[in-house]
Amino acid sequence: MKKAIILVATLFVTPMLAQANVIEERLDAYKAEGAGPFSAEAGKAMWTKEIPFEKKGEIIKGRSCATCHNADPTTPGKHAKTGKVIAPMTLGAVSINRKGEEEPRFSTVKKVEKWFKRNCKWTYGRECTPQEKGDFLMYFKSL
Amino acid sequence: MKKLLLLTLVMMFSHQAMADPFLSTFFRFKGVKPMDNDLYNESCGECHYAYQAGLLPKRSWEKMMLPEELEDHFGEVAELDEEDRVELLNLLVENAADTSFYKRSMKISRSIPEDATPLRITEVPYIKRKHKPMTDKYVKNNPKVKSLINCNACHREIDKGIFDDDTILIPNYGYWSEIKDD
Numbered sequence: 495m496k497k498a499i500i501l502v503a504t505l506f507v508t509p510m511l512a513q514a515n516v517i518e519e520r521l522d523a524y525k526a527e528g529a530g531p532f533s534a535e536a537g538k539a540m541w542t543k544e545i546p547f548e549k550k551g552e553i554i555k556g557r558s559c560a561t562c563h564n565a566d567p568t569t570p571g572k573h574a575k576t577g578k579v580i581a582p583m584t585l586g587a588v589s590i591n592r593k594g595e596e597e598p599r600f601s602t603v604k605k606v607e608k609w610f611k612r613n614c615k616w617t618y619g620r621e622c623t624p625q626e627k628g629d630f631l632m633y634f635k636s637l
Numbered sequence: 638m639k640k641l642l643l644l645t646l647v648m649m650f651s652h653q654a655m656a657d658p659f660l661s662t663f664f665r666f667k668g669v670k671p672m673d674n675d676l677y678n679e680s681c682g683e684c685h686y687a688y689q690a691g692l693l694p695k696r697s698w699e700k701m702m703l704p705e706e707l708e709d710h711f712g713e714v715a716e717l718d719e720e721d722r723v724e725l726l727n728l729l730v731e732n733a734a735d736t737s738f739y740k741r742s743m744k745i746s747r748s749i750p751e752d753a754t755p756l757r758i759t760e761v762p763y764i765k766r767k768h769k770p771m772t773d774k775y776v777k778n779n780p781k782v783k784s785l786i787n788c789n790a791c792h793r794e795i796d797k798g799i800f801d802d803d804t805i806l807i808p809n810y811g812y813w814s815e816i817k818d819d
Contacts, residue, residue: 575712576685577783591679604718612714 514585516600517631520607524624532625537633540626541567547619557617559630568637584637600634668798669742670732677728680721684713686789688758689798690732691742696754698729711757741800759785770817781808 521532542565546555562580563571571580581589587599600606610630614622622630669691672678681687690698700706702722707715717725734742748763755761759768768785776782782790789795791813794804805813 573684576786578684591683593678608716608718612716615708615714615716 516603516606517585517635519603520631521628524628527624529624529628532628532632534629534632534636537626537629537631538636540629541565541633545618549619554619559613559617561617567634583634585635666738667740668800669734669739669745670737671796671798672732674728676721677725680717680725684715685786686795688788690729691734691737691739691798692745692758692764693733693755693761694735694746694749695730695733696735697756698726698733700754701756702726702729706756739798741798775807775810779807779809 521530524530524532540559541563542558542560544556544558546553548554559567562574563583567583570582572578573580581587581599583599585599588596589599591597610622610627614620614626669689672687672689678687693701701710702725704716704719704722707717707722734746737743737746745761745763748766749755749761758764771785776785791805791807792800793806794801802814802817803812807813807816810816
């Protein structure tokens, strides 16, 4: 019986640990690039901040993380254009993939970096710095 | 002579037929080729329906998958790492409409003028013509459809590459094959 409880508990905890590992690995990598210390407060402040930028001669403004992810990142977001539902940014959140299967929110390093790159470019017209990315991850951890 | 020709044809397609249950073979060449590549479905299907390669010609995919095009993918940033980009580009080119044996891909390909390189699937003449009856009430003002980009909202067998009228179920309205004659 004890064994069964341990097994079930492990099954529940493992996905969260896997995610925690991806996030810790990223924080270490950003530190290695000279960033840090990271702060959840800074990440939170940046989350709703709009920083206008120029793209192809046009000024783009009014964009922040909250545009699609909501001001409260613990709630499911919605893509500004396509309406696609976006999973909350909390560590325990699950995303539903195309096959309808559940996936942990921060599943792989590749995915985390891919979306940082795409979304920072969409929001600020540039990639985020290791410091900014670290602050965001600390913010998600604090939720 | 005729028999020999038929035999050759059967042999040509037999490797495809062997890969699937006998009956589904007939369907396979009717619509467009289904996409069963995980990298493709994951990378593209993350944001929108993972449209089949056979919905656009090779030249369209080649343009769409250029790094500078992906950086502004209909207003969105859709950058991929170089390894994935090349793999996806090859997959799309190999299965593009203009070299496909699938009937609907052939119709798509034939409808596009040679000097045109459409990037939007909804701008392919064949597809545009087929969707003419899809007025705002069915699409734009239909909260469960919203836009023609959401193919799978109505095309219920799309994952199998099937687009026949009797597989079109418009949310809030019903089967197209039943509504269209009213």
